[in-house]
Amino acid sequence: MPFSANWNVGKAAVLGAGTMGSRIAAHLANCGIPTCLLDLAPTQLTPEEERRKLALNSPQVRNRIARQGLEAALKSRPAAFFAEEISxxxxVGNFEDHLSWVSDxxxxxxxxxxxxxxxxxxWQRVAPRRNPGAVASTNSSGLSVAEIAAGLPEEFRRHWLGTHFFNPPRYLHLLELIPGPDxxxxxxxxxxxxxDLRLGKGVVVAKDTPNFIANRIGVFCTSLAxxxxxxxxxxxxxxxxxxxxVAGWPRSALFGTLDLVGLDIFAASSRTVYDRAPHDERRELFRIPEIITNMMARGLLGNKSGSGFYKRPPKSSGGEPLVLDLETFEYRPAKEGAFASLESASHAADTAMRMQLVLQSDDRASRFLWKFLSQTFLYAARRIPEIAHGVVDVDRAMRWGYGWELGPFxxxxxxxxxxxxxxxxxxxNGIPEHVAAMLQAGHRHFYDSPTGSLRYFDFSQAVYSPASFSPGVLLLRGGPQTPLVLRRNEGASLRDLGDGVLGVEFHSKMNVLGVDAVEMVEAGLAKVSSNFDALVIGNQSRGNQGAHFSAGANLLHLLTLILAGHWDELDRLV
Incomplete structure (x- = not known):
């Protein structure tokens, strides 16, 4: 029977109620999908269960682990559920009593x-209970998808793949799909x-290699840094x-992200590449760094243990987080770093300009950034086509999964x-052959958009090819097509989005609102009343503008109007 292109999920089953399993179940529920969440049946009673005179065969005990996973998801911050009642x-159930639920x-x-x-x-227990045609997938973050399903029936393997969600699933956009050989x-x-349509995910198809795409690059970058x-x-x-x-990483950056993920999880991901990628030219970098080993030995695992590279005080105390001194291993108050290069770049308009300014300097920040970026670029380039089909997949994986503003390419x-x-x-440092060949052919960029549609340099064909997008995607720039600009001033643009819809985009610094932005909204409303059906306000700018929909009114401009007594213009603005 052919598999339907309009496949839908009426019911789902999640096996494993740990951090990832419970949060995946929560996100499925957020999308209206009834889900059973199963985990092990306990083999020992807790003191509380003994006090209540419960037995191991009591339902409350049998489902305890899955129930605790669900309760943890309900308490998690940021919230795993849109609303508590969605839970x-x-x-909840357990593998011994309720594994038959997977048949539904x-x-x-x-x-x-x-x-x-x-x-x-x-999976050897689940496969015989699975309904033929049902999709089966593993949320492994780096193990071989093919090896997990080896020896299972062919019909099973045809409906089998890796589905690597990123934590927290409700918030991180990336979903890596890893097909097996069958x-x-x-x-x-x-x-x-x-x-894409139901779960709201940005899908990247990865090859079945250790740690797939995002974690292969991400763990390399973390170990290098x-x-x-x-x-x-x-x-x-x-x-x-x-x-x-400077580099456009999220606010948690390096050490905050390690605390969030857990140092033990990072160590396991490093070990996966070291053990399973013997031919990786940077394999030795995936040995667990000594600082991580030392911290794990002291029980400093990050947020889950209460202390990692940062030690956060109880919320009720109102105190500031302490930071780990990497030399003394003692916690101390954070200090303001003084980098001349960073200060000179702080007023640059976007990430590209900030990086260029810092790299032109010669202080510790500049040296660190150059060594980090150059080695990251070379490593990412050498992973194509090993882990990904092209540069777009690598960049999307790092933006959507790790929160980078810009991917490596x-x-x-x-x-x-x-x-x-x-x-x-x-x-x-030698340049990878396919990058050298690109440059020798006169191509100076991995991406271009000469007609407004985004293209990327396809190493396999040695030509620029159109970047693919999900059907129905419309981007203000860098998409399958660029909406026509009807009008523009310093603070905003008015675009024809098609289908009778206009779009206003702010592009002042931090998208602050001044007279120019208000004028553009008014111009859009005037056109809607005559030739269009709707007006959308949305921003897509990267860099200094991209982090904000709008920082609000331009206060300096407001003050200038007040001091000059331009009350009519002020009234129009507010």
Whole structure:
């Protein structure tokens, strides 16, 4: 029976109620999908259960682990559920008593411990109970999808794939789909479509290699940065400020993200690549860094243990987080780092300009950033086509999964591919052959859009090819087509989005609202009353503007109007 392109999920089953499993179940429930959440049946009573004189065969005890997972999801911050009552769509159970529930599921997602044999043993129990045609997937963050399903029936393997959600699933946009060698193309396409339209995910298809795309690049960058921090003598807070303010990483940057993820999880991801990618030219970098080993030995695992690179006081205290001194291993108050290069770049309009300004300097920040970026660029380039089909997949994975403002190849474009390639060669670093061939052919960028539609350089064909987008996607720039600008001033633009819809985009610094933005909204409303049906206000600018829909009114402009007594103009603005 052919697999339907319009595959829908009436019911889902999530196997494993840990952090990822419970949050995946929560996101499915958010999307209106009834879900059963199963985990192990306990083998021992807790003191509380003994006090209540419960037995191991009591339902409250049998479902305790899955119930605790659901309760943790309900308490999690940021919130895993849109609203608390949505959790009613989740039914908890255990593998011993309720595994037959998977026969009612259109999609079975496994999210148990990241251990190949544990996953294989569970799927061998699930496969005979699965309804033929149901999609089965693993949420493994880096184990071989093919190895997990090896030996299972062919019909199962045709409907089998990896579905790597990122934590927290409700908030992080990325979903990596990893087909196995027998996965039907129509199954991959249907899951991609469902994840896009129903779950609101940005889908990237990855190859079945250790850690897939985002974690392969992300763990490399984390391991590299940890070593460079110690080489350049940077502090925890200096490093996080630098990567956030200059490289466009999220506010948690390096050390805050490690605390969020958990140092033990990072160590396990590093070990996966080290053990399973023996031919990786940077394999030694995936040895668990000594600082991580030392912290794990002291029980400093990050947020889950209460202390990591940051030690956060109780919320009720109102105190500031302390930071770990990397030399003394003592916690101390954060210090303001002083980098001349960073200060000179702080007023630059966007990430590209800030990076260029910092890289032109010669202080610790500049040296760290150059070593980090150059090695990241080279490593990412050498992973194509090993882990991904092209540069777009790598960049989207890092933006959507790790919260980077720009992916590695977008960053490389931003600082200049030709110029940095020369500097890398002068440092003694060879340029990957396909990048060298691109430059020798006169192509200076990984991306271009000569007609407004985004293209990327396809290494396999040695030509620029159109970037693919989900059907119905419209971007203000860098998309399948660029909406026509009807009118523009310094603070805003008016675009024809098609289908009778106009769009106003702000592009002042931090998208602050001044007279020019108000004029553009008024112009749009006037056109709607005559030739259009609707007006949408939305922004897509990167860099200084992209972090804000709008920072509000331009207060300096307001003050100027007040001091000048221009009350009519002020009234119009407010």
């Amino acid at each position: 009613d769509l989740i039914t 599921a259109d999609w079975i997602i496994e999210a148990v411990a990241e251990d190949l044999e544990i996953k294989r043993a569970l 996965t039907l193309a129509e199954v991959l396409a249907a899951v991609s479509r469902f994840a 940890l070593r460079l921090v110690q080489q350049e003598g940077l502090t925890v807070e200096e490093t996080d400020r630098l990567l956030n303010a 977008e960053l490389w474009d931003a600082v200049g591919v030709d110029e940095t390639a020369c500097r890398m060669e002068s440092d003694g």
